[in-house]
Amino acid sequence: MTATREGATFATGTAGDDPAMEKHDMTLTLRVWRQKGPQHKGKMVTYRVTDISPDMSFLEMLDVLNEQLILAGDDPVVFDHDCREGICGSCGLMINGQAHGPEQTTTCQLHMRKFKDGDSIDIEPWRASAFPVIKDLSVDRRALDRIVQAGGYISAPTGTAPEAHSILVAKKDSDAAFDAATCIGCGACVAACPNASSMLFTAAKVTHLGLLPQGQPERNDRVVNMVAQQDREGFGGCSNIGECSAACPKGISMETISRLNHDLLGALRAGARPKS
Amino acid sequence: MAVSGIIMLLYLVAHMIGNLKAFAGRETFNSYSHWIRTIGEPAVPAQTFLTIMRILLVVTVVAHFWAAISLWRQARRARPQRYVTKKPAAQSYASRTMRWGGVIVLAFIVYHILDLTLGVANPEGPGTTPYDRLVAGFSNPLVVAFYTIALVLLGMHLRHGIWSATQTLGQSNKRREKTVNHFALAFSVLLIGGFLIVPFSVLLGIID
Structure with a gap:
């Protein structure tokens, strides 16, 4: 029985084509800390990202932003990441004033379903004089x-x-x-x-x-x-x-x-x- | 921070219990005040015990402030660039008001000494009996209001301070964490309640 149902789901095509899934895609306003280098002064820059699936991780959402920026000829946002499965400790962002965001997990394990369509999200690097900013959201x-x-x-x-x-x-x-x-x-x-x-x-x-x-x-x-x-x-x-x-x-x-x-x-x- | 805090805390307990003698009447209260000034007489000169206590308290207050200011400055140096957005997740109101609350409590202590110990800020003025100063001071609702605000701040200071001192002295663990926090809350409420009952009794005419 289960197999049949799964088969039926697959038959309707990929998630992207499914109108039921499409309406869950989110448009977000991001305010991201941009800083050219350790000696530069940084500031918050506002970006808009569209077609964000609630199943994306927070880092995948930033990947989407960076693809947009690269296509537009802008400098992509630098952020630390490595394993993307919550065990390496590389990623880490201040999301809406909370370290790793609203869930007690790593940034890579935070999913966009924690946010709502139309949300505005502030993204900053860890701030401490012992953690100097290397670039944008990446700190030493x-x-x-x-x-x-x-x-x-x-x-x-x-x-x-x-x-x-x-x-x-x-x-x-x-x-x-x-x-x-x-x-x-x-x-x-x-x-x-x-x-x-x-x-x-x-x-x-x-x-x-x-x-x-x-x-x-x-x-x-x-x-x-x-x-x-x-x-x-x-x-x-x-x-x-x-x-x-x-x-x-x-x-x-x-x-x-x-x-x-x-x-x-x-x-x-x-x-x-x-x-x- | 922890050690000086505990010394002051023990003093506060003795102070609060002593205050309750106001309910035993004018004679008892004044003779208790006199007794504190003559402990150990005639073996030691008058005010010996009191002077030792005063020196000890001044030293602990200075030590407490020195430690607090160095922590404060260290924290400022450690984060020169503040967050644009920062949302607290776990901190209590008590822990957030430790620093400014402590400064306000210090200002209160200065006023309190001028009011009831020296009498210069008291309507009855210096050279009167402690009981008279007590009744005169607390008959003014504004004075009682200021005492209440300062004591509630002190209570919150103790609520976080007791927990924090337990951590600093390495005496807390996962099992004790809840107990320590409940104790800190109950202790602070009892102590501050004990302090506040006297001014409110004067204001309501129970003590006159």
Whole structure:
């Protein structure tokens, strides 16, 4: 029965020819941040896009805009993207004032069905002095890499996968470590934070490694060095407002920040000091 | 931020409980005020305890403001270019009013000391008993209105502050998060309710 029905649907032709689908296509007004380069002043520029299917992802909608711009001989809008399946952390836009838009997911996994025909959408880059704009909507997020370089690693030789039972990890700890490890480093936490703090990112890394046996030898040095590095990068301080966690596409919890602070106080008491 | 906040919070609890002595009448209230000034006498000179408390409080207020201002400046440096459009997703009104609310509460504390401690901003003037100043000050609805606004702001400040201090000191987790936030709300409502009941009782003639 099902097969017959599907066959019937296909027989009517592609979705584009289906009048029922066509009326769902949207026309949108986009206000996009255009900035020629790091030293240039940027501004919001208004564009109109038509024939946007509700099934498109937000990035596909921007692809449509760029095709329009290229055909018109204009400079296409630069934005970061890579896997387009929500796992790489490359994409990230401030959409109508919310990091990754109205849904708690990555920009590539946000679909146009979240918007209505005739909507006006403001699109801006992540804004933080630690994330300088490269061009348009693309920002330099290497500051996050340098925070990881400051201590977000283990130096134990790991070799091949060890026998799982040789070092036991409590289920509660492995679950919490894995939750923290889902951080993809997209920078939405910084973008959403009223203080432009990278605390949730750093806390996710500290929690991820600090809960596992392999992370113990460098636990104290890790937290003091990573916190010192995020201050050096010019991120703001954390005032526990919670915007970061609400914007995080992976839902990293505020608990990680408490854990970072707990580790930090313990490390400072134990005499750990950041490398200068 | 957290440590200085907790010291001031403990002081506020003692202050609020002390205030409730206004319901026990003029004599009790004035003798309580006198007792604070003579704790430890004759082993230590008069006002020793009070002076220590005052120094401790001034130090914590300065430390709290120093930490707040450095965080404020750090945040401004961290985002020189603001968003054209920014929509809050999770922040509470309490967390949004921490900075300006804190400045208003400081202005209130200055007025409050001039009004009831020193008496210079009080209709009864200095050199009167604490109970007289209390009744005279709170008989004016405008004074009560200002106290109410400042105390509600203080209550919101504590509501976010208690949660934030728990996080900063690394004592929160997913399981405790809800409890801490509920406690912060209940504690703030009780404390501010305890403070506000005295001025409103004067205004309504329950204390006179």
